[in-house]
Amino acid sequence: MEKLIGVLAGMAIGSAQLIYLVNGLQKKVTPSVLSWFGWAFLMGTSLVSQVIAKGWQWSMTGILCSTAGCVAIAAVAFFSGNYSVKRRDWWFLLAGLGCVGVYLGSANPWVTTVFAIIADALLGVPTIVKAYRDPASERSMAWALGTVSSTLALLICVGHDAIYVLFPAYLWVFNTGMVGLTRRKGRSRPD
Numbered sequence: 001m002e003k004l005i006g007v008l009a010g011m012a013i014g015s016a017q018l019i020y021l022v023n024g025l026q027k028k029v030t031p032s033v034l035s036w037f038g039w040a041f042l043m044g045t046s047l048v049s050q051v052i053a054k055g056w057q058w059s060m061t062g063i064l065c066s067t068a069g070c071v072a073i074a075a076v077a078f079f080s081g082n083y084s085v086k087r088r089d090w091w092f093l094l095a096g097l098g099c100v101g102v103y104l105g106s107a108n109p110w111v112t113t114v115f116a117i118i119a120d121a122l123l124g125v126p127t128i129v130k131a132y133r134d135p136a137s138e139r140s141m142a143w144a145l146g147t148v149s150s151t152l153a154l155l156i157c158v159g160h161d162a163i164y165v166l167f168p169a170y171l172w173v174f175n176t177g178m179v180g181l182t183r184r185k186g187r188s189r190p191d
Contacts, residue, residue: 009156012145036070036074045116046116050113054163054164058156059165139182143179
């Protein structure tokens with residue numbers, strides 16, 4: 001049963017990222033290559049640290065698919081020529097590389113995962129602010145699919161080591177918060 005739920009969680013987040021990837025190919029969105037690679041490093045390093053220390057658990061399927069999706073979005077954007085690079089995007093890449101450094105320096109999956117979550121949360125603040133000021137600008141089915149994926153991952157975590165709960169719990173809070181923020185009706189607020 002855990003395998004099935006894990007695969008469903010992966011399919012949910014994979015669908016969200018596939019939608020974004022297709023939107024990028026159709027030039028409806030312009031992905032930030034550095035941001036997407038940074039997210040891949042953050043999640044991927046946390047994932048690898050947990051697998052090495054504790055072993056594979058099906059609750060990790062969504063994070064694995066999300067990591068692969070981030071790499072795919074960044075690569076497709078780069079090779080299609082439809083991407084942006086802004087000064088602030090370097091922070092995403094540096095945070096991701098910092099997560100790799102934290103893991104290499106500590107070899108501790110708890111420290112690595114907590115660092116990845118804190119870094120991701122801090123880097124997510126501009127998205128949250130944007131969604132608060134202008135809900136329609138961030139409205140996307142991807143947030144709901146992320147909530148579904150992390151909910152399924154959390155279901156699998158019951159009875160397993162607590163480290164497996166950390167990233168799915170964070171992603172549930174973030175995605176569910178974004179669903180709430182972007183579903184609001186409201187006018188754009190000035191910056």
